[in-house]
Amino acid sequence: MKKRFAGGLLATLLTVCLLAGCGKAAEPAPAATGSDDTASAQTQTAADTKDEAADAGDTQTAEPITISFWCNFTGSDGDVLREIVANYNETNTDNVTVEIDIMDYATLQSKLPTAISTGTGPSFILAGVELIKQYKENDMILPIDDFWDVTGIDKSNFNANVLEKSYFDGTQYGVPMQYNLQYLYYNKDLFAAAGLDPEKAPKTMDELEAAAVACTDAANGIYGIGLPVNYGNYVEYLWANGGDVVSTDGTQNFLNSEENIKTLTWMQDLMKKGVSPEGLDAGEADTMFQAGRLAMYTSGPWNINGLNQLGINYGITAIPAGSAGAFAPEGGCSWMLAKGADDAVRSAAYKFMAYWLSDGVLKEWSNRNGFPVWADTVLADPEIQANKILADVSEASTIGRDYHLQLDCGSQIDADVMQPLMERVLRGDDVATCLQEASDKLDEILGLK
Amino acid sequence: MKRNQKLAYLFITPSLLILIVFVFVPLFSAFFISLTNMDIYMNEYHLIGFENYQRMLEDSRVWNATKNTIVYTAIEVPLQIFLSLLLLFLMLGNTRFHKLLRTVFYLPYVCSMTAISIMWSMILNKNSGMVAYLLAKIGIQIPNLLATEGYAMGTVIAVSVWKNFGYTLTLLTAAALGVSGSLYEAAEIDGAGWFARFLHVTIPGIRQTILFCLVTTLITALQVFDQIYVLTQGGPLFSTETLVGYIFERGFRAAPFDVGYATSVAVYLFFLIALLTFILRRYTTRREEEE
Known part of the structure; x- marks a missing residue:
């Protein structure tokens, strides 16, 4: 009898252990973000952009909120992106923490639809503008037509041809992150x-x-x-x-x-x-x-x-x-709001997107990665104008043409x-x-x- | 049902759960998905019968990938087993030096296939690789091994054999060392030389292990993906594209991310592997019965 009981107990224990292994991990607490060295290196940029970012959004929330985004920036530009996100987490006054998850393109494409439909996906996405149509048609992203009004950012400061890549059927689904040609x-x-x-x-x-x-x-x-x-x-x-x-x-x-x-x-x-x-x-x-x-x-x-x-x-x-x-x-990437985002997530994501559009961040991204400048105020910056390569790249970026961007x-x-x-x-x-x-x-x- | 039978079922429950969740459910789901027009977004898909399979019949890339997969398997598997047997024959003495060599041969097997493929792609690169550079120094020009149709598959096979034969060698060695010494002594008394002893004592003694290696390497070879993805990405002109590579391409790499169709190719590969494994098992079992 005792043996049978012990045997039954052991089998049950094994089964429970197995099922426990399949369980979902507890939500991590908002992580401390950024490394000391990168933070110190970028403090000036962060200080420059902090005021602009703090002004973004029509409401200031004191409640801490953690939002996340997925992207496929697996190259050296991903390191710069991480640093900028870390700076934002350290300097923003809105209690917003942004988590970044970088994966290769195929993994992103295969994981994202399932994750969004099951509510386990990211708050927002950073992806190529050619994916906006597919994401929209498959109900994965939300319209963000109110972005400019909510954040108060002057839309006319940015090149119209770059902005239009984030629209589909006249509705805005993305906020430009970068623009590039060959x-x-x-x-x-x-x-x-x-x-x-x-x-x-x-x-x-x-x-x-x-x-x-x-x-x-x-x-x-x-x-x-x-x-x-x-x-x-x-x-x-x-x-x-x-x-x-x-x-x-x-x-x-x-x-x-x-x-x-x-x-x-x-x-x-x-x-x-x-x-x-x-x-x-x-x-x-x-x-x-x-x-x-x-x-x-x-x-x-x-x-x-x-x-x-x-x-x-x-x-x-x-x-x-x-x-x-x-x-x-033409090519480029945009920030997109994932389906399922509530008002608080939307507000927090807008604040981060607004931070990205600040002169300091756009300038840092162009300076460090060589991407063309597409904001008038950044183009007028003396440091940008003194950068020969960047000036040449920006000049060479006026011949962009749509190559199957809207085709599935x-x-x-x-x-x-x-x-x-x-x-x-x-x-x-x-x-x-x-x-x-x-x-x-x-x-x-x-x-x- | 007897009490101890109930207990036995209770004990196999964890394993059974693993099998059901991670093997049977995905297997039957895959078959179901292959009958739908599902894409990666999984919106508005519906059953389309055997349309995907019909499409497969007309898709030249599937047959090209099947041919490449079979060519790869037909060369890589025997080559790997033969190389392992050859080295086993040379190292039957099991001296310290032989043990050291076996460890060295096993090292690539514990490394990541991706890392190894990257390393070889750098070494073999015609324009910036070490091999082409050194050979050019002594006046030998080699073709672009990974970018020329006639050489790419051979190069991929060579890299795969180089990485994997250490594993086969280790298994065969373990089996060979278990063959009774008295059999070798008897053969020696009968006048058998080194090669005859290997052929008539060692090989029959490790037949089951050879069969095991044959089946496992066959299944692995039919699922080849990593090294090809890194070394050639299926090129040049699809000459190294295999079935798993094509499944990945259709399902996850190129729009419209046709998961239903990719799954039908996966189901086809499943049956291909099952069929070849079954034929191999039947053949070897019959040989054993005849003997």
Whole structure:
């Protein structure tokens, strides 16, 4: 009898232990945020922005509140983001604590919908503007049309083209966090070594080709330009000669055109001239440019911070123009309020978003990460104006153009159509055939077939 | 039901709960999801019958991924077992040096596949890697191993074998050391040499362990993902894209995040693994019965 009782007790205990392991952890107390060293380094910026942030919002709450956001800033910019959030937590007078959870893109995309629908998600989200439509249509985010009125922030201080990326069907769903395009980076030392003027960046595709040929010294492992096979789309070069991929509403396929054949043939010829390493990977292109083995390549502003730290003598300019002009695909991130946020969370999130839009924070973000400035008051700042790279980036940011930002299938177009197309073109396959097949695939994705 | 039977059921309850919650429920849920048009947002999905499976039949990427998965498995698994057996043969003496070597061979296995893949991608990189640089110094030009269609899969297989064979070797060694010494002595008296003793004493003695290694490495190989995701991301031109990679691509990486369709490919992979494992088990069991 005793044995049976002990056995039963043991089995029950094992089961309870098992179930306990599946239980939800207790809510953590609002964490002490920020590290001492980062806090001290940023105290001045925080002091500058504290007053502006304190004014944000129509109500001041004395009740402590903890809000959280998820994002996929897994690079060095994520460290800067953490520091800014830590500063906010230490300096804000509203008793708001912001917690940040950084994860990679795929994890964020897979966790977020379930978390929001089960009430275990973040208070707000920091994500790419191309996701606003999907999030809105899937009932994951809330409208924030009252943001400017509630916070009292002057909307006209910010570039209209940046603000409009956070709207869908005329309703505001996001507050801009950053804006970026693609830029042409060039190594001034390699330009000088090739007898080119290091202060004169290529402005046209012809100049780009000439500079690439001049800078190439393949015997010594130096190449004029990096054309990675998995870069994504190269749509900026297609646009430059009057070509295109898809209409912004996704109802027309423009891929199979004479203009695109001309541009892709030009790129293939560049490869044949040996100005770019074969089979180059996008990550490799970063490394080679940092090592001074690529004279030029195209990338976003996120590389500026690393290049500055390495002391590379480089310049940055707009994507060169073709026969139809110069264009670059737009990108950016916005703060979005997650479904389920009550008034207190909304108010606290607005305060943090307002803090982000303060001059001090925007200036710090641009200065440290190289992202273009999109606020008039920050542009007028002497420190910003004295920053040559930032001035060049901001100047090169006027040629932005919408590339499938409003299409649900945008990333599928890049992954299933554009990347295979560029891989084939750059390895030397027949351009017309490649375009025809890619166009057929695009028709399939757009439902035009 | 007898009292001690009740108690036995009570004792297996925790394990049964784990199996139900973490194996059976996801398994049946996956089959259900594969019959829906669910996307990652899980809004407004409904049953669409076998449409996803019908779509699979017309999707060339699925068949390309199936081919790549089978090619990878068909080369990686035998290579790993063969390399382990070869080293086992060379290290049957079990000296201190052999023990040291086994430890060294086992080290990659305890490292993260992601870390190892990053390391190899840096070493093998044509434009900035050490191997290409050193070989170029002595006048040898190598192709871009990870970015050329004909070489990428072979490179991925080589990295996988390099990482995993230490595990197989350890299992086989443990089994080989358990083979009775008297059998070796008898074989030696009969005039068997080193190789004959290995072939006719060691191999039969560790047959069950070889079979175990074969089944586990087969299942792992059919689910290959990490190393390919890091080394080639399925490229160039999908030449290393495997079924798990394609499931990830369709479900979580590229819009419209078609979870229903991705799950149907996962169910297909499940049956593929089950079928191949079943065939292997049947074949080896029959061989054993014949002997």
